[in-house]
Amino acid sequence: MKDETAAIVARARAGEEGAFGLLVESHSRDVFRLAYRMTGNRENADDVVQEAFLRAFRSLHRFDERSRFGTWLHRITVNCAMDHLRRSNREASRRQPQADETILERQVSHEPGPERLAESGQIELQVERALGTLSPIERSAFVLRHFEHQSIAEIGHQLGARSSATKHAVFRAVRKLRRELAPWMETPDARTA
Amino acid sequence: MHELRDEELILYFYGESRHTEEIRRRLDASADERERYDELCRLLQLVETQPVPEPHADYGARVWRRLKPRLDEPGPAGRVREWLRALLAPRRLAAVGAVAMLLALAFTAGRFWPAASGEPGQPLPEAGRQRILLVAVGEHLERSEMLLVELANAPREGALDAVGEPRRAEELLSSNRLYRRAARRSGQGALAEVLEELERLLLDVAHLDAGGGELSAVDLDALQERIESGGVLFKVQVVGSRLQRQTQRQNQRQNQRQNQLNSAPPDSSGEV
Incomplete structure (x- = not known):
């Protein structure tokens, strides 16, 4: 399988568009x-x-x-996603009304719309909202550590950061998630009381 | 013995602690620490519940259909090449040359032309000093704003110049200190505060670790977060535009006074 992918990559590098199409189809998911x-x-x-x-x-x-094509593509995807998150954060900041010049603190809203509230469970929405409060680097470090099971050293290498900085990005992410999700970790009785 | 810190528990959870055995013993021995660790596990398991929608079976084919027509689009490097080609076209080149020539002439003329007004050695009145301060601070804020905007919008893969940016920040830093003191002395507290906040940020940029010649993604991210969350850029923009308006108003008033003086009859001042 590895050799097969390597052969397709070599064909794509040689300019065969169809070979790149095969890579797209097999790695898209x-x-x-x-x-x-x-x-x-x-x-x-x-x-x-x-x-x-x-x-x-x-x-x-x-x-x-x-190198492995999948690993290389994974890294590119992380970079693209981080750029996307940065752009979204900046656009959200710019959209905030600035009628009053004294309102210098701007906050990005991550509140879900009513449709989302109806179609998903509350907890899932809260988790999504909590993840939305993370900065691009915190979210990337956390997702790679928590869901992709990469080591801190690997994440640091991928993000171009030192291990200590990567660790701190994960720590900050967990702290923020705890703050956001604290009410949802209590028992339902305690929440409604 | 210190209480186990959150950071130690997080690393332990992910199997990255260098003191696994010791932490395990501590968790077995202390109900409080065990409870804290269990709470962390509950939190991280809660996050685990977040589902990812399974893409459709023909997702790959759909991606390829959308992507294929875009493969011929020029990338960022191609766009720069096209822009340069357009700029260096013969007609455009002649126009650029003419503008450069005009600028050089204006600069040379400015160096040899005598000053239009003002006696040498005569101290400026207070209003004049204030006006000069406003103009200078306005220009300083404009330059600082440009630096902050560049940093705030720097893409992760843009290979931000880790030598050039700190150097620019250092230059701005020294003038910022002068303006901040001057603003404080002249009783402009709000302006002094914004300059103080800007100074802290410029200091951080000036001291960025150049490392391999590029800022790391984490350094850049932390900096962008500071610029955005502290609202420094916004404050600089607001104060900068206020100063600009103030300077324009003062210039207009001065021009009106000058016009009145010029249009007044010679004897209206009562002097002969």
Whole structure:
């Protein structure tokens, strides 16, 4: 399987568009799952998938054939997702009304819409909202550690950060999640009391 | 013996602690610490419940259909090449050359032309000093804003120059200190506070670890978070535009006074 993928990558590097299409078709689902974890919604995940493959196509000449294509693509996807999260955060900040110049503190709203409230469980929504409060680097470090089971050292390497900085990004993420989800960890009786 | 810190428990949960055995013993021995660890486990298991929708069976084919027509689009590097090609077109090049020539002439003329007004050595009146301070601080805020905007919008893969940005911040830092003191002395407390906040941020940028010549994603992320969450950029923009308006109003008033003086009859001042 590994040799087969390597052969397809070599054909794609040689300029065979169809070979790249095969890579897209075989890796799309994995890329989507990671992108969804990182961005928290289907539409954004689809955008990240497109962007990741486009970037991969343009950088194919830089791909080291001794590496695994899946690992390389995973890294590109994380970078694309982080860029996407950054852009979304900035756009959300800009959309905030600035009528009163004294309101200098702006906050990004992550409240789900009524449709989402109806179609999903409350806990899942709260988790999604809590994950939405993380900064791009915190979310990336947490998702890679918690869901992708990568070690701190691997995540640091992937994000271009030192291990200590990566650890602290995970710590900050867990602290924020605890703060956001504390009411949902109590028993239902305690919550309604 | 210190209480187990959250950080130690998190690393233990993920199997990354270097003191696994010791932490296990401590958790077995202390009900309080066990309770804290269980609470952390409950939190992280709660996050685990977050589902990921399973993509459709033909998802890969759909992605490829959307992607295929985009493969010929120029990437960022291609766009820069196109822009350069357009800029270096013969007609465009002539226009750029003409503008450069005009700028050079204006600069040379400015160096040799005598000053239009003001006696040498005569101290400026207070209003004049204030106006100069406003203009200088306005320009300083504009330059700082440009730096902050560049940092705030720097993409992760943009290979931000870790040498150039700290150097620019260092230059801005020294003038910022002067303006902050001047603002404080002239009783402009609000302006001084914004400059103080800007100074702290500039200091951080100036001291960024250059490492391999590029800022790490984490450094950049932390910096962008500070710029955005503290609202420093917004404050700089607000104060900058206020100063600009103030300077424009002062210039207009001065022009009106000058026009009145110019249009007044020679003897209206009562002097001969």
